[in-house]
Amino acid sequence: MSETHHPPKLANAKLPTNVSKLVDEAKSLYKSKLAHLAETHKPPAFIVCAPGRVNLIGEHTDYNDGYCLPMAIDYQVVAYGTGFVHTGKGSGPTTIRLRMISSQKNDGDDIVEERKLAVNALTPPDETTPKSWTNYVVGTIVQYVPDLPHEGCTLDLAIAFASDVPIGAGLSSSAALETATATFLECFMHDMAFSATSSGNIQRERAIRCQKAENEWALSPCGIMDQYVSSAAEKNNCMLLDCQSLEITQIPFKQAEDTPAIVVANSNVAHEIADGEYGKRRRECADAVATMQNVPLYHVLSLRDANLQDCEDAKDKMGDVIYRRAKHVVTENKRVLECKTALKMGLWDRVGALMNDSHASLKDDFDVSCEEVDLLVETAQKVEGVYGSRITGGGFGGCTITLVKKDKVEKLTEALKGAYKAKYDKECDVFVTTASAGARVLAVDVDCKPH
Numbered sequence: 001m002s003e004t005h006h007p008p009k010l011a012n013a014k015l016p017t018n019v020s021k022l023v024d025e026a027k028s029l030y031k032s033k034l035a036h037l038a039e040t041h042k043p044p045a046f047i048v049c050a051p052g053r054v055n056l057i058g059e060h061t062d063y064n065d066g067y068c069l070p071m072a073i074d075y076q077v078v079a080y081g082t083g084f085v086h087t088g089k090g091s092g093p094t095t096i097r098l099r100m101i102s103s104q105k106n107d108g109d110d111i112v113e114e115r116k117l118a119v120n121a122l123t124p125p126d127e128t129t130p131k132s133w134t135n136y137v138v139g140t141i142v143q144y145v146p147d148l149p150h151e152g153c154t155l156d157l158a159i160a161f162a163s164d165v166p167i168g169a170g171l172s173s174s175a176a177l178e179t180a181t182a183t184f185l186e187c188f189m190h191d192m193a194f195s196a197t198s199s200g201n202i203q204r205e206r207a208i209r210c211q212k213a214e215n216e217w218a219l220s221p222c223g224i225m226d227q228y229v230s231s232a233a234e235k236n237n238c239m240l241l242d243c244q245s246l247e248i249t250q251i252p253f254k255q256a257e258d259t260p261a262i263v264v265a266n267s268n269v270a271h272e273i274a275d276g277e278y279g280k281r282r283r284e285c286a287d288a289v290a291t292m293q294n295v296p297l298y299h300v301l302s303l304r305d306a307n308l309q310d311c312e313d314a315k316d317k318m319g320d321v322i323y324r325r326a327k328h329v330v331t332e333n334k335r336v337l338e339c340k341t342a343l344k345m346g347l348w349d350r351v352g353a354l355m356n357d358s359h360a361s362l363k364d365d366f367d368v369s370c371e372e373v374d375l376l377v378e379t380a381q382k383v384e385g386v387y388g389s390r391i392t393g394g395g396f397g398g399c400t401i402t403l404v405k406k407d408k409v410e411k412l413t414e415a416l417k418g419a420y421k422a423k424y425d426k427e428c429d430v431f432v433t434t435a436s437a438g439a440r441v442l443a444v445d446v447d448c449k450p451h
Contacts, residue, residue: 170393
């Protein structure tokens, strides 16, 4: 039997300024665009949020059964809306009706998107289907269909989204959207949510469902890291994720006088991991495993099982490119585990050195960096007070993460912005973040009638 699921407890603390603004934005959007379409919905409205993430270290290890060490960031997706699940004695297949709108997207105006689905005719999009932010939402909700009765049930939701997680920056805006959608839906499903699974770990099951939504409905071959940290992160902690067992360990990001600031720089070179290069890296890693097994190295079932000697033993058969891909994953896993220990001991110099080594490996062995990101990393690494800097996320653009002494943040920011402007005549966004909490219900609101 599955564990009885209850919606997360309401957050009583005062909301951060950016989250408060997002709540106001989502509420206004709901009341002006959706409320009059949802007249059959009874108050209250639920307000939930889910964070983006930055990965301290452990890149392209998640789909290789390895280790990674991400943290949630202060930037969020907020969902505000109403709905109901009716499990009466209706006839015919269970149906889903969704009305949704987002203030942040890259494919159109602020218009209400509507989807009507019958659970006996759910067809994911294919390569010919136009890309849309709504696929992430629909795909997530579809993952909860097994928890609903197969017949006679109606799920009706009206949701307004607001977000300050940059799109295409490698900060997991899509995972935050999926996790916010899932958390919002669970508020209305109550004990039905997760009733079809025997897993007692709600955060893990939510992450698995959100990852599947992105794989199948957004056609993005991502691993599970992004969805898991958005679901399960804890404030002031990094989350060590074992991507084979899916066990997590919260590693305190020690809050002390000498604790470094976490600085994120956005190159504004947008990436799209559903494009070919990310999938190509996954195939190359699979090729590395297959080649090792043919050596034969039968103990290597995934690159998590391999060591550097295994890479050397299979090097001639793998060829240079596949060898470098395997070498990165093997050494990155080792770096993650060493970084965990260094974090616990507050050895910031060692954490920074591991970050620098990670970037070099991602650049030279995994080939997922780019000129603009390399400039930001190299500039940061030269600034006094910086412990380490690296690309973060899937690569091919996006952001860097830098650990720097708190009194050197302004100097670092000026150096990054100045170097980027001088080289490319473009701006890069630089901000300080903290290790944030994962998805949660913020409040309920009885004042959800139209303006």
